[in-house]
Amino acid sequence: MIARAVAQDAGEILTVQRAAYVTEAQLYGDPFIPPLVESADQVRRAIASALVLKATDGDRIVGAVRGQLAGATCLVGRLMVAPDAQGRGIGTALLEALHEQVAEARAFDLFTGHLSEDNLRLYRRLGYKETHRERMDDHLTLVHMRRDSDR
Template sequence: MIERAAAADAGEILTLQRAAYVAEAQLYGDPFIPPLVESLEQIRKIIDTAIVLKALDAGRIVGAVRGQLSGTTCRVGRLVVAPDRQGQGLGTALLRALHEQVPEAEAFDLFTGHLSDGNLRLYRRLGYRETSRERMDDHLTLVHLRRTTDRPPPQR
């Protein structure tokens, strides 16, 4: 089941986020990536100001994603799935649910690291296409991707 997160979910989402991003930190040799140093208060604020969806299984939060509408573009962030539930379609379900939650968005933008092959496969499978690369330092290049909607732009 996927539903909107509430402020009371912030602690569990933070714990899930940290568990999910440990592998990314190891992949890039950086224990200080933003998802691992984000605070509980920052997550509460995001829940209050953005669309944060959570995937539940028997009352446990096993996945989450956030989206922030900026004009007609939804910026997607922090797609996380519990390590013991990865590879079961939860990431796909969360992203599809976010796409449905923001019908006014004409595009969805996100980024991931260049070594994150599983993430890149998932995003491409869901219609995201690479738009640019941004070298952050010697060990990290961010890959920016965009998914556009199939409907025509609104009449002005």
């Protein structure tokens, strides 16, 4: 089940976020990546100011994604799925729901790390194409991707 997150979901979303992003932190050798140092208040503010969708399995939140409209482009961020729920299509369902709910967007932009092969594979499968790379430091290059709207 995918629905819009509410302020009361912030703590549980943050828990899923931290669990989901630990592998990214290990992959890049950086325990201080933004998703791991974000606070519950910051997540609450994101829920208030952007479209945050949550995926639930019963009463448990197992994933989430954020979308923020900037002009005609939806900036996609913080796609996450709880580690024990990965591989079941939840990330795909969250992104597809975001694409549907931000129908006015002409494009969807996101980024991920260059070593995040599972993320890159998912985004390519959903129609995202690499636009450019941005070297952040010796260990991290961000891969920026865009998906044009279906309309």
